[in-house]
Structure formats: C-alpha cells, structure tokens
Amino acid sequence: xxxxxGKRNSLLFRDSWNxxxxxxxxxxxxxxxxxxxxxxKMLLAESKKAAEQVIQEALRQLEEPSLISCPGSADHLLSTxxxxxxxxxxxxxxxxxxxxxxxxxxxxxxxxxxLAHLTSDxxxxxxxxxxxxxxxxxxxxTEACKxxxxxxxxYLTFLEEEGTLENVSSTAMRNCLSKIKAIGEExxxxxxxxxxxxxxxxxxxxxxxxxxAIETATARIEEMLSKSRAGDTGVKLEVNExxxxxxxxxxxxxxxxxxxxxxxxxxxxxxxxxxxSPKEFYAKNSRxxxxxxxxxxxxxxxxxxxxxxxxxxxQGRGKFEELMVCSHEIAASTAQLVAASKVKADxxxxxxxxxxxxSRGVNQATAAVVASxxxxxxxxxxxxxxxxxxxxxxxxxxxxxxxxxxxxxxxNELQKERQKLGELRKKHYELxxxxxxxxxxxxxxxxxxxxxxxEKE
Numbered sequence: 001x002x003x004x005x006g007k008r009n010s011l012l013f014r015d016s017w018n019x020x021x022x023x024x025x026x027x028x029x030x031x032x033x034x035x036x037x038x039x040x041k042m043l044l045a046e047s048k049k050a051a052e053q054v055i056q057e058a059l060r061q062l063e064e065p066s067l068i069s070c071p072g073s074a075d076h077l078l079s080t081x082x083x084x085x086x087x088x089x090x091x092x093x094x095x096x097x098x099x100x101x102x103x104x105x106x107x108x109x110x111x112x113x114x115l116a117h118l119t120s121d122x123x124x125x126x127x128x129x130x131x132x133x134x135x136x137x138x139x140x141x142t143e144a145c146k147x148x149x150x151x152x153x154x155y156l157t158f159l160e161e162e163g164t165l166e167n168v169s170s171t172a173m174r175n176c177l178s179k180i181k182a183i184g185e186e187x188x189x190x191x192x193x194x195x196x197x198x199x200x201x202x203x204x205x206x207x208x209x210x211x212x213a214i215e216t217a218t219a220r221i222e223e224m225l226s227k228s229r230a231g232d233t234g235v236k237l238e239v240n241e242x243x244x245x246x247x248x249x250x251x252x253x254x255x256x257x258x259x260x261x262x263x264x265x266x267x268x269x270x271x272x273x274x275x276x277s278p279k280e281f282y283a284k285n286s287r288x289x290x291x292x293x294x295x296x297x298x299x300x301x302x303x304x305x306x307x308x309x310x311x312x313x314x315q316g317r318g319k320f321e322e323l324m325v326c327s328h329e330i331a332a333s334t335a336q337l338v339a340a341s342k343v344k345a346d347x348x349x350x351x352x353x354x355x356x357x358x359s360r361g362v363n364q365a366t367a368a369v370v371a372s373x374x375x376x377x378x379x380x381x382x383x384x385x386x387x388x389x390x391x392x393x394x395x396x397x398x399x400x401x402x403x404x405x406x407x408x409x410x411x412n413e414l415q416k417e418r419q420k421l422g423e424l425r426k427k428h429y430e431l432x433x434x435x436x437x438x439x440x441x442x443x444x445x446x447x448x449x450x451x452x453x454x455e456k457e
Contacts, residue, residue, distance in 0.1 A: 040105050047109050048156050051116030058120035059149045062127045062142065072128030074187040075286060080125050081181050084118045088170050091115055095159065112159065119152045126180060133187050141183045148176035203265075203282055203289055206296040211258055213300035217307040218251045224314050239376035240314050243323070246372040247310050250327065250365040254299065257334055257358035261341045264351040265292065268344045288344060295337035302330030313373075320377035324370050331366040334359065 091111035098108045126145035130138035151172040221244050228240040269278050272285075282289045306326035312318025338359045345352045391399070 037102065040102060043105065043109060044112075044159060047112045048159055051112050051156055052153055054116040054120050055123070055149050055152055058123040059146065062123055062145060062149075072125050072131070073287070074129055074133075074184045077122070077125045077129045078181060078184045078188075080118065080122045081177055081184065084115070084122055085174070085177060087111065087115050087118050088173060092170060108159075112156070115152070119149065122177075122180065123149050129184065129187060137183055137187055141180065141187075144176055144179040144183060148173065148180060151176055201279070203292050203296075206293050206300075207258065207262060210296045210300040210303075211255065213303050214251050214255050214258065217303045218248060218255075220307050221248050221251065221310065224311055228314055235379050236316075239379055242372045243310060243313065243369070243376050246365070246369040247306065250306075250330070250362070250369050251303065253358070253361040253365040254303065254330070254334060257337070257355070257362050258299070260351065260355040260358040261337055264341050264345055264349065264355050267349060267351050268341075271346070272344065285344070288340070291340035291343070292337075295333065295340045298333035299330065299337055302326065302333045306330050320373050320380075324373050327366050327369040327373070331362060334362045 091108070091114075094108035094111040098105055123145045126141050130141050133141065155170060155173055225241065225244045225248075228237060228244070232240060269281050272281060306323070306329075309318055309323045309326045313320060313323050338355060341355060342352055
C-alpha cells in the first residue's frame with residue numbers, strides 16, 4: 001500500500017501549506033506596524049539622549065568659569081529666554097500631536113532638538129552675563145540657570161514614557177525661566193529702560209533735535225559776529241571774526257555729517273529689516289539704536305556748549321582754553337555718531353564713503369577752530385600785556401609791583417619744584433639700587449646718582 005501512504009503525505013503537505021503562516025499579508029502588516037513603532041521610539045530615545053548631552057555640557061561649562069571668558073549682555077540673555085518660552089509651547093503641541101497620532105513624530109523631534117540648544121544657549125549666556133554682574137545677582141543667576149537645566153532634564157525623561165499629556169508638565173521649567181528673566185531685567189543698563197516700540201521714534205526725534213541744535217548754534221554765531229563788528233575794532237574784531245568764522249565752518253561741517261549719517265541709517269534699515277517696519281528694525285537692534293541716540297544727544301549738547309564758550313570769549317569774559325576743549329569734545333561726539341552709524345553698514349556703500357568724507361571735514365574744521373583760538377589768544381594777550389599807553393604813573397607802578405611779586409612767587413615755586421625733583425630722583429635710584437642688588441656701604445655709587453649729587457652741589 002505504498003501509494004496510499006504517498007497520497008496521504010501529499011494531502012498533509014497541501015493542508016499544511018494552506019494554514020496561516022508568517023507569509024500571510026495580515027501578519028506581515030502587523031509586523032511592519034510594530035517595526036515602525038519601535039523605530040519611532042528609538043528615534044525619540046536617541047533625540048532625547050542627544051538633547052540631554054547638549055544640556056549637560058552647558059551645565060558643565062557653567063560649573064567651570066574658566067570655560068566662559070567673554071562677558072555677555074543681559075538683553076541677549078532675555079532674548080534667548082523669550083525664544084525658549086516659545087519653544088516650550090511648540091514642544092507641548094508636538095507632544096500632544098504625537099500622542100494623538102503616533103505616526104507623526106517629526107514635529108516632536110524638531111522641538112526636542114530646538115529645546116536642547118536653546119536651553120544650552122540660555123545657560124551659557126547666563127554664565128557670560130554673570131561676568132559683568134555684581135556678586136549677589138551673579139550668584140542668583142547662576143543658581144537659576146543650574147536649576148533650569150536640571151528641570152529641563154527631568155522634563156525630557158517623561159517623553160519616553162507611555163501615557164497622556166498630563167504626565168508631562170513644564171511648570172517647573174517656566175518658573176526657572178521667570179527667575180532668570182527677572183534677574184536679567186534687573187541687570188539691564190538703564191539706557192535700555194525705553195520701551196522698544198518707542199526706539200524708532202526716538203532715533204528720528206534725536207536726529208531732528210540735533211539738526212535743530214546745529215542750526216540754532218549757527219544763528220547764534222552769526223548774531224555774535226554782527227555784534228562784534230558793531231562794537232569792536234582793531235585786533236579784537238580781527239580775532240573775533242576769525243574765531244567765529246571757524247566755528248561757523250565747523251557747524252556747517254557737522255550739518256553735512258548729520259545728513260550723511262541719516263542717509264546711511266536709512267540704507268541700513270532698508271537693507272536689513274526685510275518685511276519688518278523701520279520701528280521693528282530699531283527695536284530688534286536696540287543696542288545699535290541706543291548708540292545712535294546717545295551719539296546724537298552728545299553732538300547736539302556739544303554744539304550748544306561750544307557756542308556758549310565762544311560767546312563768552314567774544315565778550316572778553318571767557319577762556320580760550322575752554323573753547324578749544326569744547327571743539328575737541330564736539331569732534332569726539334561726531335566721531336561717536338560716525339562709529340554708531342557705520343557699525344552695520346556695508347563697507348562698499350556709497351553712503352558710507354560720504355559719511356567718512358564728512359567726518360574728515362569735521363576734523364579739519366575742528367583743527368581750524370583750535371588754530372584760530374590759539375592765534376587769537378596770542379594776539380589778545382600780547383596786546384593786553386604790552387599796551388601801557390593809556391595807563392597813569394600810579395597804575396604803571398602798581399603793575400610793576402605786581403609783576404615783581406609774581407616773578408618772586410614763580411622763582412620760589414621753581415626752586416621748590418627743583419628740590420622735589422632732586423629728592424624724587426634720589427629715592428628712585430635708591431629703590432633701583434635695591435632692585436639691582438647694589439651693595440650698601442660701598443664707595444662706588446651708580447653713575448646716574450653721582451651726576452645728580454654733582455648737580456645738586
């Protein structure tokens with residue numbers, strides 16, 4: 001009966017081939033789903049692990065101050081804190097979407113990576129800000145950054161667990177960020193107390209006020225020149241015309257520089273703001289905007305002070321030295337305005353070239369004011385000191401006595417100063433001898449000291 005056995009075996013083989021096996025489509029689909037789920041879990045776990053490493057590295061840098069050598073600013077720290085807060089909201093939305101639809105994990109992975117890097121930036125920027133902060137706020141900011149890093153690591157541990165959104169809470173992280181923000185606001189320079197939405201308007205107002213101050217100063221100089229021509233003669237009129245003329249030229253040069261500065265600022269704003277408004281650009285670049293405002297104020301103030309000094313000099317009640325100092329001060333203020341204007345400019349910009357040319361014009365005009373002031377001072381002093389034609393015998397005798405007293409005083413001061421210089425040199429060589437290892441009590445003295453002794457004898 002071999003044929004019956006063979007037939008039975010063939011039937012059993014056919015039946016076994018018809019039963020469900022691993023090659024069944026339903027089972028294969030289930031396996032693929034499980035594989036995709038495992039891969040998503042692995043991606044989330046690897047992303048979480050990489051995020052933890054980034055944050056831990058930032059905390060390590062915070063523990064070792066030698067790794068943080070460049071001081072940071074509080075406004076930069078606050079900007080980073082604001083970005084982190086937005087990222088946390090984005091991460092919570094991504095986690096909620098992942099729980100509702102596990103197949104969509106890309107948003108969650110992006111948010112985890114972004115949170116890690118922004119948290120690292122916050123911790124590092126907190127450490128750099130501490131380098132410029134007083135000890136007490138610096139310690140508080142360091143502790144707040146450490147606590148924030150730890151709370152973020154705790155938050156990330158929940159992302160691997162199966163469960164609902166309620167299991168993940170960002171309250172602790174947000175509380176730490178609030179502490180960091182409060183400390184950062186306390187460390188802001190007082191100049192940044194202006195509301196950011198007002199910065200754009202304030203720049204335009206200060207530049208307009210500076211232009212108005214220059215125009216007012218020019219008008220005052222013209223008025224002083226008219227009065228001097230009406231009431232003065234001879235050397236005094238010549239000196240006043242030369243000084244006031246150079247001051248007028250300086251005001252005109254500053255006015256040209258202000259116009260060039262406005263053109264360059266407009267170009268910078270237009271090229272850098274994108275779709276934002278000029279006010280938003282000024283607010284975003286608050287530190288640069290603060291520099292423009294400060295420089296504009298300094299130029300306007302310098303022009304007013306210089307005209308006041310020139311007015312006193314023309315009236316004979318002021319000091320020529322004060323006028324020279326004021327001219328140097330206004331030149332420094334315009335240099336500050338140039339530096340603030342061109343810091344964001346393209347080096348090949350035609351407006352930048354015009355601004356630099358205007359700056360050179362201001363420097364030349366400043367040199368002319370100083371030169372005319374020095375020359376006028378010499379002429380006035382020579383005339384006042386040597387013109388005795390209108391003096392009486394008694395007045396001349398009195399001036400002679402005063403001059404003799406002044407000569408004696410100067411001779412006495414000169415003698416005392418020479419004695420002081422000799423003692424200083426003697427002490428200097430004594431200290432230098434100890435440093436060089438000269439032996440005490442030897443007959444030989446340093447050559448320089450012998451020369452001083454000989455001169456004194």
